[in-house]
Ligand SMILES: Nc1ncnc2c1ncn2[C@@H]1O[C@H](COP(=O)(O)OP(=O)(O)O)[C@@H](O)[C@H]1O
């Protein structure tokens with residue numbers, strides 16, 4: 727059976743999550759899929775990588791106070807007593823708030839929710855959680871969610887339908903450490919298809935990568951390596967032109983794309 731193409735991308739800050747999310751989204755779109763790109767990172771970089779130029783177009787869902795109040799019964803910032811509706815119907819959220827980046831690419835920006843140690847029962851979190859949990863797909867659709875580091879915040883919602891987890895790392899000790907934690911979390915959430923992409927690999931690191939690949943392969947389906955590409959910085963943030971480049975980075979990520987998604991399990 728073909729699994730729904732709901733994909734999340736996670737890893738330490740700065741490793742290339744947004745770059746990889748955007749490129750995968752654009753490659754899916756080129757192949758005729760309708761893509762919903764979800765920006766779950768509070769830094770909100772993904773829309774710009776997908777070609778949105780006007781920051782005024784971006785109003786995060788967490789700031790749509792009227793909508794949140796309509797759906798949960800509680801306005802953000804106000805006390806809620808026992809009135810908070812924890813399972814709101816958010817089936818109209820894309821039609822209302824998605825930003826159209828191109829014919830095939832829509833973007834939903836989640837925005838920030840204050841984190842609390844015991845999980846947050848505030849109305850903003852309730853809405854974002856419901857969106858991640860409820861959003862469903864038709865045959866030719868795909869969801870790619872660019873997350874902030876750590877899956878704890880929306881873990882249960884992510885577990886509900888995200889069948890693909892892409893953990894991004896740099897070749898550094900620290901980001902591999904974070905990647906291993908992310909892999910453990912994704913496994914705890916029973917995500918069946920977990921991949922790791924080690925990004926920004928330089929030529930002189932090939933040997934080290936060989937050993938690393940060996941070490942990581944035991945815990946994920948497959949380990950991929952993407953080269954460091956000094957040209958990326960000239961294109962950013964908008965990657966819509968960059969994806970047509972005949973560069974080592976693009977050629978390699980296209981192979982990764984085919985490898986993971988040409989025969990979805
Ligand atoms: N393979 C690569 N080669 C060179 N620079 C890269 C590569 N991947 C990402 N970058 C750059 O690294 C920076 C951080 O990438 P980004 O995708 O924003 O990371 P994250 O979303 O994980 O914080 C950006 O300036 C981006 O252009």
Ligand SMILES: [Mg+2]
Pocket residue numbers: 743744745767769771872
């Ligand atoms: Mg990012």
